[in-house]
Amino acid sequence: MAQTRISGKSLQNPFRIHGTVGGEYFTDRKDELAKFRAILEEPAAKMLVYGHRRMGKSSTLELAVSSVNRTGGHALLADLSTASTFADISNRILSGAARSMGKRWGDLISDWVKMLQGSVSLKPDPLTGALLPSFDVSIRTDTLERQRETLTTVLDSLNSLAKKKKMNVGLVLDEFQEITRFGSESAEWHLRGVIQSHQNVSYIFAGSKEHIIRAMLEKGRAFYRMLDEYHFAPIERQHMAAWIDERLASVSLKPQGAGESCVRLAGPRTRDIVQVARKCVDRSENRGAIAYNEVAAAYVEIIDDMDDSIRTWWNTMTGQQQNVLRAVAGSGTGLTTRDTRRRFSLGGSGTPTNAASSLLKDGHLVRTDNGSGYVFDSPFVRGWVITHALPDMGLALLPTHIASETSEYQSPKAK
Ligand SMILES: Nc1ncnc2c1ncn2[C@@H]1O[C@H](COP(=O)(O)OP(=O)(O)OP(=O)(O)O)[C@@H](O)[C@H]1O
Ligand SMILES: [Mg+2]
Structure with a gap:
């Protein structure tokens, strides 16, 4: 268990919040684990896992991947959250394979590296010392088309290798919507073209930027009707x-x-x-x-x-956005009612909706489950706005106030 120093004593902290979790720090998700495992083992299956941030998607997917590998199957997870180029995706897939499959990866890598024609070398991971395969750094400056070809080669060769060895490989691409940052729509079509013919690789695409993912799945876009969808709900x-x-x-x-x-x-x-x-x-x-x-x-x-970081972010907001944030924190009656617009200086009924849309797009607000209103993405930002920004307009509420609270979410009586 993690050790926490308190007043000179150390106390075991039974909760972890940094990175992904497993073992005793992880609870529930039995249905999700069974579902993801089944997809990772089913040849040519393709699934999209989407849900809000900080729900535990990556932890659950990592556990599903290790459970497949522990029981004789083959699966790997590539984290694309920081990728800036197609070349980075290729590297993440290779290093993900080494990390996820551990020692059993040994035979596979030599065959895979041979298929990638010598452009891959093994470099020690500074944290663990394990040897991780990666492409030469120069491929990051290749043309976009060339980088796409490299990614195609990585995925096609994985499929051929799996076919040759008469097995299936499950591949999780976590935060896959990041490809839209550097690849635009044509990148999605390219990826679709590559993966749709693979019969020995199954794919799970996972992501948390819901508005981007929704757009990627729309009619006329590359992933329309290609993937089974799985909504990752709260515990x-x-x-x-x-x-x-x-x-x-x-x-x-x-x-x-x-x-x-x-x-x-x-x-x-x-x-x-x-x-x-x-x-x-x-x-x-x-x-x-x-x-x-x-x-x-x-x-x-x-x-x-979190005061410093929230304050810095607050100062990047326009006055209109700040008023919308105040209204979401302080009013339980929606942004467009006459009373809320007057109390929070929101202007005409279209103005707060436009400001809320930009806050939604940037992930600061999310829609309520019934779609009729907005809530903060982070409960801590909500508390900060109540504590620090509502007093600007003379409104004093407890930091623990929850404007969107319904009877189902009543506060327990203070003891
Ligand atoms: N099943 C679980 N049991 C207990 N804690 C969990 C569980 N799932 C997630 N957590 C907590 O949430 C944190 C974040 O988990 P994880 O990174 O898997 O979520 P995520 O949905 O992938 O987040 P992000 O949107 O940032 O990618 C963990 O460090 C842990 O504190
Ligand atoms: Mg994650």
Whole structure:
């Protein structure tokens, strides 16, 4: 378990929030794991996994990949979140194979490298020392067309190799929508053309930028009707609350409704919930009981920790966007009602909708489940706006106020 220093003592923190998680730090997702595993083992299957950020997609996909490899199959995950060129995608696929398949990769790589005609070499990973294959750095400056050809060769050769060895390889391309940043629509058509003929590779495309993904799937676009779609939903609320309580109890803390309070304040994203729970442990100093007030204090401390970055972001917003953000934080009645427009100086009914659309596009706001309103992507940004930006207009609310809260999400009584 992770060690946290508290007042000179170290306390085991049973929650992790950095990177992907597995083992005791991971809960639930049995249906998703079974589904992803099945796709990774089914020749030529193609699936799209999409959902909001910080839900646990990458962790679940990584676990599905390792479960396939542990039981004699072959699967790999390539993280494309930072890729800037097609060449980077090729490198991520190669290094993903080495990471995911570990020692069993040995035979495959020599054959694969041979097929890639000597342009690939093995370099040690500075963190683990493991040898990772990558293309010569010069391919990043190749023409776009040449880089696409290289990616085609990587994928085609993986398919031929799998065919020759009479096996299937499951390939996860995580944050695949990033190809639209440097490849435009033609990149999507290119990728479609390459993968649709593969009978020995199955593909899972995963992503969290929903508006980009939705656009990629529209009629007339390359991925229209090509992929089975799987919406990656939140972990069930009661399960999450009970798991948090159980983990707190495992380090001898007494969760007096703490799990439920974490879920209420943090909302549906798994990482946000775990982050509040983790902060509760950091602050607990072995005091034993964690009731609603401690959870609220942990939530406020996270908002304070993020003050610099949120303030910098806030200052990049236009006045109109700032008012829309204030309205989403402070009003539960939607942006276009006359009362909200007047109270938050939003102007005519079209103006707040336009500002909200740009905030939606940039991922700062998301639509409510019923599609009729907006909520903050991050519960911590919501708390910051309540604490720091509502006072500008003379409105004082508790940082724990949740404007969108319905009767289903009632606050537990403060103890
Ligand atoms: N099933 C789970 N059980 C417990 N914690 C989880 C689970 N899934 C995710 N988390 C928490 O969420 C964090 C982020 O997980 P992960 O990176 O898998 O999410 P993601 O949806 O891929 O996020 P991103 O949108 O940033 O790519 C983890 O570090 C962990 O704190
Ligand atoms: Mg991810």
